[in-house]
Amino acid sequence: MNDIIKHSVRFLLLTIIQSFVLNQLEIGLGIQLLIYPLFVFLLPFELGVIPMLVLSFTMGIIIDSISNTYGLHASSLTLFAYLRPVIFKTFSPREGYDVLKEPNIFEMGNRWFIYTFGILLFIHHFWFFLLEMFRIDAIFFILQKTLLSFPISFAFCILIQMLIVNKPKSR
Numbered sequence: 001m002n003d004i005i006k007h008s009v010r011f012l013l014l015t016i017i018q019s020f021v022l023n024q025l026e027i028g029l030g031i032q033l034l035i036y037p038l039f040v041f042l043l044p045f046e047l048g049v050i051p052m053l054v055l056s057f058t059m060g061i062i063i064d065s066i067s068n069t070y071g072l073h074a075s076s077l078t079l080f081a082y083l084r085p086v087i088f089k090t091f092s093p094r095e096g097y098d099v100l101k102e103p104n105i106f107e108m109g110n111r112w113f114i115y116t117f118g119i120l121l122f123i124h125h126f127w128f129f130l131l132e133m134f135r136i137d138a139i140f141f142i143l144q145k146t147l148l149s150f151p152i153s154f155a156f157c158i159l160i161q162m163l164i165v166n167k168p169k170s171r
Contacts, residue, residue, distance in 0.1 A: 019066040030145035056081035076128040
């Protein structure tokens, strides 16, 4: 499948699922499933920072406009995209990133995925809930929401990768 079509389908699917299904769920304890950062994470390594920031802001603002959240998703996803190259550089393999590879759990391995996506998703969740509350005296509630939402969102993102990402063929 053509890469542009593949990423466009991912963009649409994750935006629709997040906006119309997951944002409507009431789980309790402030838990909120946020899986849309997976789209930005799965973008190719060679994609420049500016196009990635534009894509992430666009996706976030679409979800915000549907969910009536006034920039929470756009800000959080743009921060995710901005920090992505820094985290990737920090955890880069010795031989560097192969341009043919895509940053997913199958191509890069479990450990690399857990570190990179875990850090980025945690920062995304923390920023999202910090902006949502916008009160420093509610820091413990913000941390509670982050620590409860993060593992569930992370698990769902792994499950989604199992469903939508093609496993590499044996070499």
